[in-house]
Amino acid sequence: MAIITTKAASTDEVLSDRRPQVFLSFRGADLRNNFIDHLKEAFKLNNIRYYIDELEHRGENLTILFQRIKESRIALVFFSIRYPESAWCLDELVVIMEKMKNDKLRVIPIFFKVKPEDVRGQKKEFGVALYGEGRRRRENMPKWEDALEAIPSYMGLVLDENSPEAVFLAKVVESVKEVEAILKTEDRGREGSSSSVPIRHLTCTLPAYEQRLEQLEERFGFDPAVTQIFGIVGMAGIGKTILARKHFDKWKKRLAVNMMLMGIHERSKNEEGSDWLIQDDKIFKSKSFIFLDDVSEKTQIQSLLDNLHRIKKGSKIVITTRDKSWIRREVDDTYVVPGLNEKEALQLFHYHAFHNQDYSPTKNITKLSKKFVDYAGGNPLALEELGKELCGKKEGHWETRIKTLPHCCNEIIRRELKVSYDKLTDQQKDGFLDIACFFSSEDKDCLTSLLASEDFHKPDEAVNVIGDLAHKFMIRVSAGNIEMPDILCSLGKELGLFASVDNLGKSRLWDHNTVSKALVGKEEKEDITVRGILLDVSKLEEEISIATNKLTLMPNLRYLKIFDSSCPRQCKVVDAVDCKVYVPDELELCLKNIRYFHWLKFPSKELPPDFTPQNLVDLRLPYSKIERLWVDVKDTPNLKWVDLSHSKNLIDLTALWNAESLERLNLEGCTNLELFPKDEGNMKSLAFLNLRGCTSLSFLPEMENFDCLKTLILSGCTSFEDFQVKSKNLEYLHLDGTDITGLPHTIEEFQRLIVLNLKDCKRVNTLPDCLSKLKALEELILSGCSRLRSFPEIKENMENLQILLLDGTIIRDVPKILLSVANSVDKMNLQRSPSVSGLSLLRRLCLSRNDMIISLQSSISDLYHLKWIDLKYCTKLQSISMLPPNLQCLDAHDCTSLKTVASPLARPLATEQVPSSFIFTNCEKLEHAAKNEITCYGHNKGRLLSKTLNRHNKGLCFEALVATCFPGSEVPEWFGHKATGAVLEPELPQHWSENGFVGIALCAIVSFEEQKIRNNNLQVKCICDFNNVKTSSSCFNSPVGGLSETGNEHRTIKSTHVFIGYTNWLNIKKCQEEDGQKGCFPTKASIKFQVTDDIGEVRNCEILKCGFSLVYETGSWEASTRRDDVEQDDVEQGEVESLEKKKVSKSMMANCGATTMRDHKVSGEASCSSTKS
Incomplete structure (x- = not known):
């Protein structure tokens, strides 16, 4: 913990001998009588204590220098061309490296007219100076080489041949001052380990950091008349402290008192309460700028928050934290530090991996770099440490390391992330480790149900755990899905694999080798520590056979997942017996605590009689040999999701009769399933039912009591003939590829229906007149209904219909579809009144492969929102009327009879905003005037x-x-x-x-x-x-x-x-x-x-x-x-x-007279001269 207070208006105090000493290591022949002399003067002006060897008395043992290094807190190592000629310099460097590795010395490498990569690789002139022309080996060469590789890996300062030395000298002084500021806090013993800021951060001037600092300042502002409290939040390593420090350093001079409090989380462990924060009453006497770093909870700064009324008006308080749940209630505004985008991340990673922002890596290294960047997830600390770890390593090492990353985290990254983990409650730790090991990308509702258990005293606690982890940046919640960054997954997998104090004595087996040993071993001892098993069969080199009672000997097993990551859909080997995991006929599965049971290609006809689904939430047995789940009635009060897709032998669903909580049922590809239970029992919570490809299914009950059913998929059920479902809350109905002849008139009761898909229903020839009463309908797909001759008249406004696909039908009177639109449109005021009746919101219209259409009615131009018209293969189409103004694509490919288009081609807009594409390929009869009209309209719209x-x-x-x-x-x-x-x-x-x-x-x-x-x-x-x-x-x-x-x-x-x-x-x-x-x-x-x-x-x-x-x-x-x-x-x-x-002339221009201001006429008025062909 550190408290630094200064008076902005006062002069600098005379620093005592306790100031950090700066040790200068350099080759005297290169720098002693020029640059170093100027640097000494600059250090004196800035009250920086320094040490160089000229301060020793001549004749003394020069090993005293090593003692001076040990007494110093900062080392400046000046790498110059002749530096490695001196064995003494190199011995100094070894001592510096050893102290640096023990975190007792901050090192700033200075590359004085030599490239960092030459130093690190001992190449070119620098290498010659080290080895001599004959590449000779001196006695301490291995230690020297290690030091020359290690120290230059830290970000330092580079002076090239053309840079002005005066400017560079100022940068050196500024870097030392920045490090001194941090070391002062450490001298007072008050800085927590989690807030240590390495020199690489402070000297980094990559654009990504500067951009975020600008965003921070735009967000917060700096009103001298207003007291402001801001929070800077984000995950570990994202750059909160460095951004706050830079913001603090920039604005502190404008306030009388400045206080920087580092590592508050660590300090709070040794303090009772938070009264120590307000012991210095300076902050209440003058306008103050207070920087509170690494606050993990409100109680750590409670005394300051309780005394905000005493703070002078105009003061500023900036708080950094990894937890945004509490801070939003205490501050005026927060800034969530974003991760780096791919370009920024690659730049930072390459900076550290090659120590040269201009380095051009090979194609394979670039490919590998992107994998490391993806793994880091935009986290600057992870990118820096991975880059440093790989710096100077060969390509083969890169390829090996990328394979180990998912389960072997970089030690520095691990240490920093572990701080966040250690702050979690026991329940939060369980949730974090479960997600990391088993559910790194999962549906939020599903995961919430899986985490809820007897461990939580209230059902809402599972929701709270997910919310808490998200607020602490341990997971991300987006679009109803939960994801965990890869770097956190690595940490979680390391912690979760073996039972230990860190993971509350529970083990989560996710490594295929560990799982194999656990399932195959003959040991009969019960293992109560195993919480979950994840086995990727694609990684098994040989088949395994599970012992009969192995799983029963794991009474606390909650999650079991046997899957194939190489292809979850099993595209290549659907019918092959290649599960690689064999079970005995008498397999025991007495798993009372099982909540998630996922077994790809489960080999038995039914689950064992002792299987207990009392706590089961999610059951997934895709591509299995299951015929029925179980015979006797079993209670399934918590079962919400069932996936039996592509289980071709499935014939009986009665086991789910009383699944009152069931929400999703996936039976896709169950080709032998003939009947859905007529007595639906208690499945009244069912919201999603997928029967796609159930080719033997011919009947569904009315489902009138299925009030929760929103999605029903019957696509490809070729035996399904009669649709009589009466579930009125349906939103998505897919009947494509079925054998139905039409829709019942009761369809008008589906007032929430959004999508109706009848594609390739070859026997449908009419549609009910009540279709236009479906007010919520947005998408109507009739493609491939080859017997459909007419479309019902739109008597009411289908105000939400956006997509209408009629391709492959034989509808003759297409214009009637749009008639109600034309009758109600104020053509002259279209832009001001875009809401018209009929199909006013239609965005996509498909009429392709219709051999009956000769022309489009002119009212189509009134469809203001229409974006896409598909007229492909309309072989009898001869003319196209004026098109809508916001059209993005007209596709008239292979309209072999098309001759003319409207003039102008589309209704013009005062302000064009939509790019467009007009495709007339294979329209061989298109007249010359039509081509000119198309070209001219395109030219004008583009301009x-x-x-x-x-x-x-x-x-x-x-x-x-x-x-x-x-x-x-x-x-x-x-x-x-x-x-x-x-x-x-x-x-x-x-x-x-x-x-x-x-x-x-x-x-x-x-x-x-x-x-x-x-x-x-x-x-x-x-x-x-x-x-x-x-x-x-x-x-x-x-x-x-x-x-x-x-x-x-x-x-x-x-x-x-x-x-x-x-x-x-x-x-x-x-x-x-x-x-x-x-x-x-x-x-x-x-x-x-x-x-x-x-x-x-x-x-x-x-x-x-x-x-x-x-x-x-x-x-x-x-x-x-x-x-x-x-x-x-x-x-x-x-x-x-x-x-x-305006009446449009019928005579067409021979060529588009578009003014392009012929390239030799750049100024003056443009002339438009048309040339007839």
Whole structure:
């Protein structure tokens, strides 16, 4: 514990001889008469006690120097080129290393015009100085090599050849002062072990730390007139103390009294109460800045909190803690220190692993680095210590270490995390170890039920344990799921494996070798310590056979999980007998305390007669040989989850008749199950029932009393013919692939139904008229209903319907679906009144593979929220009417009869915000005027969208803002730069990215005639390299356009196509500003186009031509024959109405007259000259 108080306005007190002494180790021939002389003067000015060998009397035994090292608290080791020539310097270094390892000396390595990696690896000139030209070995060489590897592994200061020595000297002095501040607290014996701050933190200036300090200060502010109490919270090692220290050091001079109290948790162990906090009454006489570090509970600072009324107005109190549960009630605001993102984490890890932020690791080392970074989970301490541990190690060591990380934590990381563990209550420790060993990623509700037991006196205590662990940053709760960081899992597994005081005398067997010995051994002795067993059969090298009564000899066993991590779904060996775990026919399972029973491929027809499910919560027997669970009726008052999926022999479910708490039942793939119990018994809590792929199931009871049932899945039940379920609270109903002929009229009672899936119901030919009464319905899937001829008239507003999939049907009158929308829309005021009746919220409409549709009704443009229209393979479709304004994707692939599109293609918006893609592949009959309309609309939308992004400071966007493709073989005339082939090298004017520049247009002509392309993720991309930009951002990638579709269906593109994309990613000015560069923009570029898919570049197609053009916001577009048309780039808010009323000329322009401000005209007004082809 340390208390440091200072008067900001007073002069520094004369420090006594108890100040920490700084020992300087250096090669005199390199530094004595220059840098060291200046450093001595600086130390004197800053009242820093130092020691160098010139202070000894000549003729004395020089071993006195070793004694001076032992008397010192700080050592500055100046590594210079000639440092290792001196055996005396190296012997000093060995002594320094030994004292450093005993935590009695703080070492700051100084790399004086020598690279850290050369020192650590004894390479180049430094290595020559150590070994000589002949690589000779001196007597103490092994000790010297160890010291030269160990000490440079700590973060220090580096002076290169070009750095000014005066600036560097100031950094050295500042680093020493920072360490002195901490050591003063240790001198007074009041710093706790958990608050020790290594020098590597204090000297770290990586951007991640500075960014978090900025976030901290933005959050807290510093109002001198207001008393403020702030909390800085986060898990161990996340950087709370260093951020608070930096904040304290920055602002302390603005207040009269400063008090820094370190390691309060440790101090509280030796103090009765917290009155010692207010013994120094200075904090009540003047404005004070008080820093309270590592407070674990409110009682440790209670006296200060009780006397806040005495603190002068304008004072500041900052508290750091690992527990946010109590602090939120005591402070004005809290800052949760976030973990590092992947980029920041890699930078910090590499900094310590290679001691050089600019180091470029090999491909395999980079891959391994990402694994270490993933393991660290963004924790700075873990990243630093792992990097230091691996520093200087060979690649093979990295590969070995990554395999041991899950069960062998780094010692320093372990020690720091163990402090958090030791602060937990016994119940919290049990919960933490259970999660670490068995449930590191699990559903919150499930885990809460599993943890609740006779150990907890109240049911809510399990909920409290999970909440407490989350508040202490030992677990994360997100979207109803609980996850534990890998570094904490490692700690938990180490502590939990063997019974000890640390884990309350309970063992959790998770290592496959340990489990094998426990299950196979012949010893008959009862083991009451075993709390859980986890066996990953994929790690077993040979089969094992469980002894008959082994599990019964573990009476306190709560969790048993036998699984296969290589493939939980058993895709490769579904039917094979490869469980690797064999049981005798007379296996005993008298497990009265079992709560979680998961056995992949359980080999018996039923569970043993002595199996006691009284406390069972979760039963999982996937891919088992189970025919029934048990014969006699057994009480299952706590059973909530049952998974018998893919148990093909299952025929009887009566064992679950009285499972009154059952919430989820998964019977997917139980192909021999014919009947669901007609008498549902007490299964009234059932909320989720999955019968997917139960191909023998033909009937379900009405389930009228199943008030909790929300999800019913009957997908692929090919024998299921009649749906009569009356569970009115259903939200998700999947009947896809069943043999039903229709829906009952009682479906209108499902007023909470959100998803109705009838995909591939081949016998459905009509739908009930009451369908539109389903007010909550958001998704209606009728894809593949090949006999469905009509859709019921929408008489009421289906106000929540967002997805309507009608592909593969034979519906003729599709326009009637949208009729009610058109009748109620105020077309001229659409943006102001987006809520219209009918299908007002529809977002996705799929009509693909419909051979009956000839055209789309114009009212489709009124669907303001529609994002996606799928018209693929509508072979009779001839025309497309005006599209909705917020459309993101129109897919008209293989619409072989399509000729015309509306003009304009879509309803324009004053402020475009949505990137769009328009796909017309294989539309061979598409007229030239339609292609021009598509191109012009894309150009205008891309320019408006780019302006919007720039306005919101999102100018750097690495995606196509608008992309389109259609059959064709020529680059449009208005493209300023064209070339034959896939490479274009335009010369650009100076300052081309100024004067309203918003982006570029890219074009590629791709031939698919040599061989048809079958791929549903085909992309045309370009790589642009600016030759005269001296920055890492000089090379850009951008998509031009293409196909991107989920699923397994592939497409065929038959001919040469035009791909055009509009993007604003060439914001070079922003890149240069971010990199601190000035000067002219690049004027030479090399642009290479290519076609790619999921695998890589596609070689069997050819880019015949390409084009490139700059786009400016001052440009307009208009048809050469339409003088009275509105210039769409000038559309402002409120002008949509007038635009709607504007009569559009029928004559189409021969080419899109989009103004691109031809690259040789960078200033002045843009001219728009259309060129007829």
